[in-house]
Amino acid sequence: MKLWGTWRHTATSTEPHQKPDDEPDDRRDTAPDDRSGLETAYWETHDEELLNAGLAAIARRLPFLVASALRLAWQAGRRDTAVALAGNVLAGAFTVYGFVATSDVLTSLFAGGPTPGRVRDALPSLALLAAAATLRGALLTAATWAQARLKPQVERLAETRLLDLTTRVDLAAFDDDDFHNAMRRARDSGVPDTATVVETTIAALTATVGVASATAALGLLHPLLMPLLLLTALPAGWAAVRAGKLGYQAFYRLSAARRRKFMLSDLMAERQPAAEVRAFDLRDFLLAEYAKVAALEQRVQLDVARRRTAVKAGGDLLTGAATLGVYAALAALLAAGVIPLAVAGTAVLAIRTGQTSLAGLVQTLNRLYEAGLYFGDYLTFHALATTRTTPTAQAPTGTGVTPAAPARLARLTADHVTFTYPGADRPALREAAVTVARGEVIALVGENGSGKTTLAKLLAGLYHPQSGAIRWNGADITRLDLRGLISVIAQDHTRWPLTVRENILMGRPLDQARLAEAATAAGADEVVATLTHGYDSLLDRRFRGGHDLSGGQWQRIAVARGFYRDAELVIFDEPTSALDARAEHALFERIRKHADGRAIVLITHRLASVRYADRIYVLDHGRVTEQGTHTELMALGGLYAELYGLQAAAYRLDDHADHPHG
Numbered sequence: 001m002k003l004w005g006t007w008r009h010t011a012t013s014t015e016p017h018q019k020p021d022d023e024p025d026d027r028r029d030t031a032p033d034d035r036s037g038l039e040t041a042y043w044e045t046h047d048e049e050l051l052n053a054g055l056a057a058i059a060r061r062l063p064f065l066v067a068s069a070l071r072l073a074w075q076a077g078r079r080d081t082a083v084a085l086a087g088n089v090l091a092g093a094f095t096v097y098g099f100v101a102t103s104d105v106l107t108s109l110f111a112g113g114p115t116p117g118r119v120r121d122a123l124p125s126l127a128l129l130a131a132a133a134t135l136r137g138a139l140l141t142a143a144t145w146a147q148a149r150l151k152p153q154v155e156r157l158a159e160t161r162l163l164d165l166t167t168r169v170d171l172a173a174f175d176d177d178d179f180h181n182a183m184r185r186a187r188d189s190g191v192p193d194t195a196t197v198v199e200t201t202i203a204a205l206t207a208t209v210g211v212a213s214a215t216a217a218l219g220l221l222h223p224l225l226m227p228l229l230l231l232t233a234l235p236a237g238w239a240a241v242r243a244g245k246l247g248y249q250a251f252y253r254l255s256a257a258r259r260r261k262f263m264l265s266d267l268m269a270e271r272q273p274a275a276e277v278r279a280f281d282l283r284d285f286l287l288a289e290y291a292k293v294a295a296l297e298q299r300v301q302l303d304v305a306r307r308r309t310a311v312k313a314g315g316d317l318l319t320g321a322a323t324l325g326v327y328a329a330l331a332a333l334l335a336a337g338v339i340p341l342a343v344a345g346t347a348v349l350a351i352r353t354g355q356t357s358l359a360g361l362v363q364t365l366n367r368l369y370e371a372g373l374y375f376g377d378y379l380t381f382h383a384l385a386t387t388r389t390t391p392t393a394q395a396p397t398g399t400g401v402t403p404a405a406p407a408r409l410a411r412l413t414a415d416h417v418t419f420t421y422p423g424a425d426r427p428a429l430r431e432a433a434v435t436v437a438r439g440e441v442i443a444l445v446g447e448n449g450s451g452k453t454t455l456a457k458l459l460a461g462l463y464h465p466q467s468g469a470i471r472w473n474g475a476d477i478t479r480l481d482l483r484g485l486i487s488v489i490a491q492d493h494t495r496w497p498l499t500v501r502e503n504i505l506m507g508r509p510l511d512q513a514r515l516a517e518a519a520t521a522a523g524a525d526e527v528v529a530t531l532t533h534g535y536d537s538l539l540d541r542r543f544r545g546g547h548d549l550s551g552g553q554w555q556r557i558a559v560a561r562g563f564y565r566d567a568e569l570v571i572f573d574e575p576t577s578a579l580d581a582r583a584e585h586a587l588f589e590r591i592r593k594h595a596d597g598r599a600i601v602l603i604t605h606r607l608a609s610v611r612y613a614d615r616i617y618v619l620d621h622g623r624v625t626e627q628g629t630h631t632e633l634m635a636l637g638g639l640y641a642e643l644y645g646l647q648a649a650a651y652r653l654d655d656h657a658d659h660p661h662g
Helices: 002-012 047-052 055-076 078-110 115-166 171-175 177-221 223-253 255-269 274-279 283-335 341-386 391-397 452-459 500-505 512-522 524-529 551-564 581-594 630-636 639-658
Strands: 411-419 429-437 441-446 467-472 486-489 569-573 599-603 615-620 623-628
Touching (some): 055 078, 055 115, 078 115, 078 177, 115 177, 115 341, 171 177, 177 341, 223 283, 223 341, 255 283, 274 283, 429 441, 429 452, 429 467, 429 599, 429 615, 452 599, 486 551, 500 512, 500 524, 500 551, 512 524, 512 551, 512 581, 551 569, 615 630, 615 639, 623 630, 623 639, 630 639
Parallel strands (some): 441 599, 441 615, 486 569, 569 599
Antiparallel strands (some): 411 429, 411 467, 615 623
C-alpha cells in the first residue's frame, strides 16, 4: 500500500529502527492481522533482519552500501556529488584549523602582560579563525546545496530505471509471485530509499569528518586528550541506538495494525466504496473498527514515548557524568602542568563538537543500514528484470540485436503451442493450433478457464510458449518487431485517467479523419456527443471537470482505441460484455466490416455473435477440441453445439415467459 509505504519512510527518515533485545511480548497490543495467516508480505521481508541488526552487521555491510550509493550519485549528477563530498571533507579540514587557531587565541589572551597588548597579540589568530569559519561555512553551504540538488536527480534516475524495466519485461513475469514481490519491494521501498542511501552516506561522511576533525584537533593539542572524546561520546551514542531500537519496536508492533488502519481509511474516504458504505449503512461499523486500531496505535506510541524519554534521560545523566569525569581529567592535567589553560579550553570545545558528531554518526549508520537493505532490493530487481526482458523489447536499448521488420500479415499460425503460467501445476494451453489469415474473422470459444484469453495473448506476442511457436507468415514472432501491427481490445481494459482523445490515440499521432472513423466504428461517437467538452473531456471524476462513464461507454472507448491503431491483427476479447443487445449487434457488424484487409480474432461467450465467423475454435481445458464453421460444429454435435443449444434454450425460455399465451 502506498500510504503505508509513505508512513514507513516518514518514520525512518528521522531515526534508526531496531527492536531491543528485551522487548516484551505484549499480546495486548496485537491487532487483528489483515493478512489472514498468509506468508510474510513483501514489505516485511527485512523486518527480522532489522530487528536483530547490531553494529557489527552494520559495519560489515557498510562498504558495499557506501560504494553503491556513491556510484549511483555519480551517475545521477557528477558535479553535485563532487561538490557535496569535497565540501564536507574540506570543511572538516577548516574545523581542525579552527580548533588550533582557537588555542592560539586563548594562549594570547591568557598570557601575561597588559590586557590591550594581549588582545593585539590575539588579533592575527582571531582573523585567521574568522577566515577559517567563513570558509568552512561557505563550503558547508555549497555542500548542502549540492546535496539538495542531488536528491531529486537520484530519485528520478532510480525511478526511471525501474519503470524502464517494468515496461520491458515479458508479461509472464507479472504472473510470477517471486518476480512480482521483488518488483513491489523495489518500487515501494527500494526507489525511495535510493535517495535515502545517498543522503545518509553523505551524512555519515560528514559526521565521520566531524569526529575525525575533533580527534585530530585533540591529538594536535595533546595526545592524552584524544581518549576523552570517546569517553564523553559513548553515553550519547548508546542513547541514540537505544532510542532507535524503541522506535523500530513501535513500527514492528504496529505494522499490521497500520495497514488495516489505512485500508479502513480508504474504505471511508474513497469514491469507489462510498455507495456501498451508504447502501449497507457501514458507517458505524467502519468507524468502530477504525477506533479499535487507532486506540492500539495510540497506546503503543505512548508507551514507546515514555520508554524513549527514560532512555534519553538516562543517556543525558550518563553523558553528564562522563562530562564531569572529562572535566576532572582536564583539571588534573592542568594541575600537573601537562597542558596549559588555553589548550584545556580548546579541548572542551573540540570534545563537545566531536561528541555531537559521533552521536550523529551512530544514528546515521543505523539509518544507512536499514535504507541499504531496501536499496539492495532495488539492485537485485534490476538484475532480475534484465533477464526477463523480451528480445523485441530489448532491441531499442542498444543491445545490437534489431528484430526484423515483418511483411504485411498474410497468415498467423499458432503451431501446437503449450504454455504454463509461472507457479502453476498444469499448462493453461496444451498443443493448441489455430490459424487466421488476412481478411478472416476467427472466433475462440469455450467455458471459463478453457484458455481462450491465454491463447489470444500468445497470438499477440504478449506471452511466449514453452513449446511450439507463433508464426507470422511462417517466421517466429519472437524474432520480429510487431509493435504497432497488433491491436488488443482486452476484456479488462484500462480506464486511463486521460481525455477521450488521449484514450483513443494512446500516444499515436493525431489523424482527425481516422479518429472520427474509429469512434464511429466503435459507437464511441455517441459517447463523445454526451460529454460537455467532447474529445477534450477528462475521463476521471477525481479531477476538476472530470467525467465518469458507464461500463458500456468505457467499452466503446476501448474498442475505438483498437480500431484507431489500424493494425494488421486485431484481437477482441469479450468486446461486448458491458453492451446492451442493440449496441452488441451493431458492434459485431462493424467488426466484420473491419476485417477487410486485416485479420480478426474474436473471443466471446455470446455464441450467437460468432455464427458468421470464418472459423470457430472450441477450447476445453487448454486444448483445441473442435474447429470449423458454425454449421459444421452444430452438425458435429460436440461441446460447441451443446453450449449454443443452452444459450438458445435460455432465449426461448425468456420469450415464453414474456408471451405465456403465445
